[in-house]
Amino acid sequence: MLPAGAAVGHAITTIESIGQTEAGRRVQRAWLDLEVVQCGYCQAGQIMAATALLQKIAAPTDQDIDRGMSGNICRCGTYRRIREAIKHAAKLTSTPKKGG
Numbered sequence: 001m002l003p004a005g006a007a008v009g010h011a012i013t014t015i016e017s018i019g020q021t022e023a024g025r026r027v028q029r030a031w032l033d034l035e036v037v038q039c040g041y042c043q044a045g046q047i048m049a050a051t052a053l054l055q056k057i058a059a060p061t062d063q064d065i066d067r068g069m070s071g072n073i074c075r076c077g078t079y080r081r082i083r084e085a086i087k088h089a090a091k092l093t094s095t096p097k098k099g100g
């Protein structure tokens, strides 16, 4: 997290466009494969953080996942499925972008 002013002049990827990134597509696929979502309230942030984590660390350990996902609270307690989905996403091969 950072103040909006710190983003001036930088490209911003939102949850709406996360599927346009290679890691984002793998995370979306893994989330669906493992049925991660419960109520969905926290999931935009969880998916953004998971994508950022996989863009930095190709095969994250449990400790990497704990560190990378800290600050994202899930009131439904989907943490175990999130951890499994991140590991699943790390093993998925890239899928083509929709429409291209």
Ligand code: FES
Residues within 6 Å of the ligand: 037, 038, 039, 040, 041, 042, 043, 073, 074, 075, 076, 077, 078
């Ligand atoms: S899925 Fe409900 S808060 Fe995370």
